[in-house]
Amino acid sequence: MLEIAIFVCGAVVMIFELVGSRVLGPYFGTSIFVWTSLIGIILGSLSLGYYFGGKLADKKPSFNNLSLIIFLSAIFIGLTTFIKDFLLLILQANISDVRLSTVLATVALFLPASILLGMVSPYAAKLKLSSLSTSGSTIGNLYALSTAGSIFGTFLSGFYLIPHFGTNKLLIILSITLIIVSLALSARRLLSIKLSICVVLIIGWTTLNGISTLFEKNSFIDLDTAYNRIWIYDRLDTETNKTVKTIGINNENHSSMFLDSDELVNEYTKYYHLAKHFNPNFEKTLMLGGAGYSYPKDFLLNYPEATIDVVEIDPKVTELAKEYFRLKENPRLTIYHEDGRVYLNKTQKKYDVIFGDAFASRYSVPYQLTTIEAVQKKFKVLNDEGIVILNIISSIEGESGRFLRAEYATYKDIFPQVYLFPVRAPNDGSKRQNVMLVALKSEVEQPELFSNADPTLNEYLQHLWKKEIVNDTPILTDDHAPVDYYISKAI
Template identity: 35%
Template sequence: MGLELLAGRLVTPTFGGSIYVWGSVIGVFLTALSVGYAVGGRTAKYASPALLVSVLAASAAFAAAVVVGGETVVELSASLPIPTRYAAVPSIVVLFGPLTFFVGLVSPYGAELSAAESRGAASGRVYALGTIGSIIGTFGTTFVLIPALEVTVIAALFGGLLLVAALLVAEPTPRAVGKLGVTALLLLSATVVGVYGVNVGEDTLYEDQTAYSELRVGEADGVRTLYLDGVRHSAMYTDDRDGYVFEYSKYAHVPMLWQDDVDRVLFIGGGGFSGPKRFAEEYDVTVDVVEIDPGVVHAAEEYFGVSEGPNFDVHVEDGRRFLEQTNHTYDLVVLDAYQRDAVPFHLTTVEFMELAASKLDDDGALVANVISARSGAGSAFFRAEMKTMERAFPHVYAFPTSDTDALQNIEIVATKGQSWSQSELEALAGTRDVGVDLTGAVTRYTHPSEVETGDVPVLTDEHAPVDALLQGQAGKRYVVRQNNTTTARVAQPAL
C-alpha cells in the first residue's frame, strides 16, 4: 500500500490526480501482486532462505531503479501515442510492475518456509503479517513519509526495508553477504543520484511533500514561483517590478468596476496569495482566504510575504465546508481552486454554486478561474461550468484571457444583481480606477448565448463527470499571459 501511494505521487505531476490515474495505479498493483502470488504458489516447493533473499534483493534493486529512472520513465510514457486516459499505465507497469511482482512472491515463499504446524496456519500467519504491514505502510506513508520526505527518498527507504528483511532471513554465507552488499551499494548510489542529480534550471528555495501535492518554490529572473505537482500556481516579483506576474489574476477585479460598497471578499484557494494580498492592499476590505493545504499556507507565509492581520484571515480547510459553516456575507467570492488536470468536483456543482450565491450580498458576484479552451476540443469543462453557474445565478459572463483556441485561463463571472453589457463594462473600465487596467480584459466579454452548452451536462452532486470533461484537454497547448508576454507550452497528458 505504501508503494501504491508512492506511485500515485510519482505520476501525478505529469498525468494529474484523476480517477483514471489512481485506477491505473490500483489496477497495475493488483495485477502484479496476483501474478506474483500465483507464480509463488506454483514454485513455493523450491523455496529456500537463499531464494527468498534473492527475491527480496531483486525487489530492492527495482526500488533503486525507481529512484534513478522514475521521472524519465514517466516523461517517456507521456509522449506515447495512446489514449490519454490510459497514458499513465505504461510508466506504472515499467516502474512498479516488476517490483510488485517480486513482493508478491514473498508471501507464498514465506508460508512454505514457516515453522507453523500446518500449511493453513502458515498461510494465515504470513498473510496476517502482510496485511498488518500494509496497514502500517498506508498510515505511515500517508501521515509520516510523504509530508516529510521527497518521493525519491521514500522509494529508497522502501528499498532499504526490503534489504533489512533480506538480512533477517539470510544465512551467513559469502554468497549471501556478497549479494546483499552489491544490492546495498546499488541502492545507496541510486539514492545519491536521485536526490542530488536533478537540475530544474531555477533556484529552488523550498520543497515539500504536502498532504495534497508536491510543492516547490523556485526563483529566477526576479520572479518567485509556487509549483504544485510541477505546475505553476502563483508567482510574485522579487525585484522592483509591481503588479501581477500572471495576466489572468487581474480579471478577478472585474466586479470592482460596478461595486461601490465592497466590505468583505472571500478567496477559495490560496496558492501564493497574490490576489488576496492585492485586494487587501488596494481596497479597504476584509479578506478571508480558504486554503485546504497547510503546506501551501506555510510556503506562502515563508516565501510570499503572507501574514494574517486584523482584516486578513487565513482558514485551513475545505472551501465548501467553510461556506457551509460561515455566518459572514460576502460582496465577492473568488474561486481559484481548479487546476488544469485536477478539479475538486464538489466545488463545481450547482449545489455548491447555490451555496456560494446564498453567502453573497444582493449585488454580490462570484469569479471562477477555469483552465480550458473557449470552444471545440478541450472546452467541455468550461462549457459545463458555464451551464451549471447559469442555474444558480441570474447573470453569467465569461472573460477568456487569450484570443486563441488553446487552453487558457477563462474567468467566469456570475452576478446576483444588475446585468451588464460589454459596452457598459468598457465604459466603466475607461472611467473607473480599480487599481488595475481592465480595458483589455472587458473586450473579451463573452455572453452565455455565445457558448454552446447543449452537449454538456449541468454538474450536480449526484453527477459531476469532471474527469471525463477534462479528458479532451490532455496534450493541448496551454497559453499563459505573463507580464504582457505570452508563454505557450504543450500540456502533458493529464487524464
C-alpha cells in the same frame, strides 16, 4: 523472522502504491485516472505475484529464494527513484491521452516490484507449513499479518512518511528496508553482494540529499507535503524579460511573483479586479485557493477598506508563501486551512465577492467545488449583490471545452447572470486559455454592465464572450461530475 518479513512486505506494498501518486502527480495530475491506473495495475501485479509465488514455492522452497525475491523487489524500487523522471517526461511529451500514459507509466515503474512483493506471501506460506492439519490457520495467520502490514503502511505513509521525507527519499527508504529484510533471511554467501548494493543505495540517499541542498541554494525547492508535491524556482518571464519566482504544484505553475515588484505576473489574476466593476461597494471577500497568494497580496494593497478570507487546503503552501513570496500577516487577511467545499458547507459568514482559483490545473481539478451543490453553497453565502469570479483553464468550444461548458451550465442553473471572459484570445473559442467565469446574484441586467470609465477595467470587459455557448453537457452534481473525463479531452 518470516512473520516480520511478511508484515514489512505488506507495509511496503501500500507505501509504494501511495507514493506512486506523488511520482505520477507532477506529470499527469492526481485525477481519478491516475488512481485507477495505480490501484488496477498494482492489484493485477499482486495477483500475478500470488500465482508465480505459489508455483515457485511448490518447485523449490527455500529461505534463500525468498530472500532473493525480496532483494529483487528492493532493487526495482530503488531503480524507480533514478529512472522515473526521465521515463515520465518521455511519456508526457509523446502520449496525449492521460489514461494511456498513466497506465504505461504505472506498468513500467510499479509492476515489477509489485509482482515480486506479491510472491512473498504464498512463498512464505509454503516455508511455514509443517502439517496439513494446521494449513488453514497457518496460511490465514500469514495473510492476516500481510494485511495488517498493509494497513500499518497506509497510515504511516499518509500521516508521516510522505509529508516528512518526500518521494525520492521514501523510495530509497523502502528499498533499503527490503534489503535489510532480505539480508536477515539469506545465507552468508549472499551477504556480501547484498551489503554492497545496500551501500550503493545509501550513497544514492546521500547524493539525493546533496542534490536537494544544492537545488535549495540555487533557488530551487522540491518537497512533498501531505497534499502536494511542490517546486519553487526562479525563471525568466518571457513577456516582461524579468525574473520571477514561481510556485509549481504537481508540476504546474500556480503563482508567480516579480522579485523587484508587487505587480501581478499572471494576466488572468488581474481580471479579479472586475469585482470593482460588478460590485463596486464590496467589503468582505472570500478566495478559494491560495498557492503563492499573488492576488490576496495585491488585493490588500489596492482595497484598504476591504477584507479577504483565503481558504487554502495545504498549510505548507501558506508557510512557503510567507517564506518565499512576501506574504505578511495582515489584520484584513484571514487564512483557513481546509478544503474549500468543507469551508462553504459550514461557514456562517456572508461575502460580497467569492474569488475562485482552485482550478489552475491542466490535469485535474477538485470536483467537489464544481458541482451544483457547491454552487448553491456559494449562492447562499453571498449577499444580495454578491458575485463569483472564477478562473477556469479551458477552451470554450469543441471537445476540449466540455468542462467549461458543464461548469457554465451548472452556474446558469443557480445564478441569474453568468458571463465568460477569455483572457488571452477573446474571440477564439478553440484556444485553451484562462477563462474567467463571472456569476452575478442580482437579477437586474443593467445597460452599462459592460463598460467602465476606468480604461483598464474597460479593456477587461471588452473580452466578454458574446457568441452562443452550446448547451451540450449536463449539470455537474455530487452524484455525477465526470470532471476528470472532460479535462482529459482537452490535454
